Structure formats: structure tokens, C-alpha cells
Amino acid sequence: MSQIFECIIVGGPQHGLVYQRPAAAPQPTPLALITDDGALCTPALRKQSGVDCTRLLLLHPQATGAQIMTMLVV
Numbered sequence: 290m291s292q293i294f295e296c297i298i299v300g301g302p303q304h305g306l307v308y309q310r311p312a313a314a315p316q317p318t319p320l321a322l323i324t325d326d327g328a329l330c331t332p333a334l335r336k337q338s339g340v341d342c343t344r345l346l347l348l349h350p351q352a353t354g355a356q357i358m359t360m361l362v363v
Contacts, residue, residue, distance in 0.1 A: 300352025
């Protein structure tokens, strides 16, 4: 089985958006994405959520402390 990254955006216009993507073998650059408003979301937390699944929280620059704390519980 291949490993899956489950990515959750924290903050910004796409707050709470969850998507899955397969993990690329050796990935030399960190995972990041551009949201609809053009802001760069970067990884802030990585958590193993199952045998073959890793959960990543991607922080939007406008993410609030409350939004971050809420997503830490998910």
C-alpha cells in the first residue's frame, strides 16, 4: 500500500478544506500550496493518523490561534 498525505488547510478562504494525495517517494521540497486568494500555505504540523496515512496541517498566513487550536484536535 502506498502512503497517503491528508492535508488540512488552516485559515484563509479555504479553512477546513481536506484533501488527500499520495506521498511521492523522495520529495526534496516541503509540501505547500497556494490558496484561492494567492497566499502560500506551508506545513506546520505532521501527525500519523493511521498505518498508511499522515495528516498535515497547512497554515494560511491569516490563520488565527483559535483556528489552529481547533484543527489540532481534529
